[in-house]
Amino acid sequence: MGGGRPPVPAVQIDLDAWSAAQRMGVGVNIGNTLENTASWETGWGNPPITKAFIDHVASLGFKTVRLPIAWDTYADNGRIDREKLERVGEVADWITSAGMFCVINIHWDGGWIDSGDKKKFGKAFHTFSPEADRKFRSYWSQIARHFANRDQRLIFEAFNEESHFDGSGSESDAHAALGRVNQAFIDTVRAMAAIMPGGF
Numbered sequence: 001m002g003g004g005r006p007p008v009p010a011v012q013i014d015l016d017a018w019s020a021a022q023r024m025g026v027g028v029n030i031g032n033t034l035e036n037t038a039s040w041e042t043g044w045g046n047p048p049i050t051k052a053f054i055d056h057v058a059s060l061g062f063k064t065v066r067l068p069i070a071w072d073t074y075a076d077n078g079r080i081d082r083e084k085l086e087r088v089g090e091v092a093d094w095i096t097s098a099g100m101f102c103v104i105n106i107h108w109d110g111g112w113i114d115s116g117d118k119k120k121f122g123k124a125f126h127t128f129s130p131e132a133d134r135k136f137r138s139y140w141s142q143i144a145r146h147f148a149n150r151d152q153r154l155i156f157e158a159f160n161e162e163s164h165f166d167g168s169g170s171e172s173d174a175h176a177a178l179g180r181v182n183q184a185f186i187d188t189v190r191a192m193a194a195i196m197p198g199g200f
Contacts, residue, residue, distance in 0.1 A: 027064030068107030105157035126167030158185035
């Protein structure tokens with residue numbers, strides 16, 4: 001597993017969203033690994049991600065790698081497992097050290113963000129419930145804190161595959177719920193950036 005947090009880069013490129021998008025070029029997704037909800041990384045038949053694999057991806061000309069992550073599945077009472085954070089950090093550092101951008105997110109992870117399991121979530125089915133809101137902000141605070149000293153080649157994606165908010169009411173209500181999730185992500189990460197030494 002990866003050790004301590006890497007040092008703050010001596011020079012950080014000041015990128016706005018448009019400049020970053022131009023540099024990101026063609027990307028690849030490493031799926032069915034770190035978002036595995038059955039058994040971490042290898043439970044769906046893929047081998048562990050290696051540095052050699054990441055270097056090979058870079059050699060093929062890819063500029064961006066997306067790492068979908070299941071955090072909640074392996075959390076304990078709302079706390080993300082430290083070893084999971086360090087493993088994601090290890091892979092992310094391999095990616096950025098190879099000169100690529102790395103995108104990490106909260107990926108499906110059992111469907112807790114949009115309360116996608118009707119039997120489990122009952123009246124909250126397909127809504128962004130207050131419980132989900134609290135958990136979402138907590139996880140992104142933990143993730144942002146852990147990755148605070150990485151440079152701008154590490155990018156956060158709020159969430160993926162959890163956007164069914166039709167239980168909120170009308171179509172416009174569902175769109176508003178989606179907006180609240182994204183705004184919660186923005187507010188949480190920016191708040192962490194404001195208080196962490198070195199920012200993001």
